[in-house]
Amino acid sequence: MKQDKFSLARLAMYGGCSKSFISHLLSERRTSCTPELAERLAMALRVPCEVLFEPKSSPTGGATVNRVRKVSA
Template sequence: MAARKRRWPQGVWMQLTSPQTLKALMEQRSFSYDRLARYAGCSKSFISHLVKARKKSCTPRIAENIAEALEVPLEILFVPSISADSGRIIKPNSRSAA
């Protein structure tokens, strides 16, 4: 069951809530870094950086692809954050404008 992709305002990044949760879900579903990277549309080193907390955010598209591949709601793994230069404030539970 494919999740419907949202349209996010420019400047929105997705903050990983827990590297441990990401790692646990990957192990539970037998996903290697390489396999998840192929689903997400990024490099396996980027997935490794997320799991090891060297990176803490990614684009909404990559976040949605990771959540979809692991068959969990987006909100389990990621929350929206906004880049400092955009001047916008995004509340995690607010709906974004299309």
């Protein structure tokens, strides 16, 4: 995010989510999101989705992704 001068608000806009959701992902208070959101965030940051997230099946049968590593804000 620093490299491309992304703010939380800008990344949230690209992702279609709230600034607080991005903040929670970065601080690891939130560890998963939908695959669609993960793709939008990765595309906005111009990195492969696998750099940020790993696929996971949820207990309810829906798809989610887990954070792989912390990304500097």
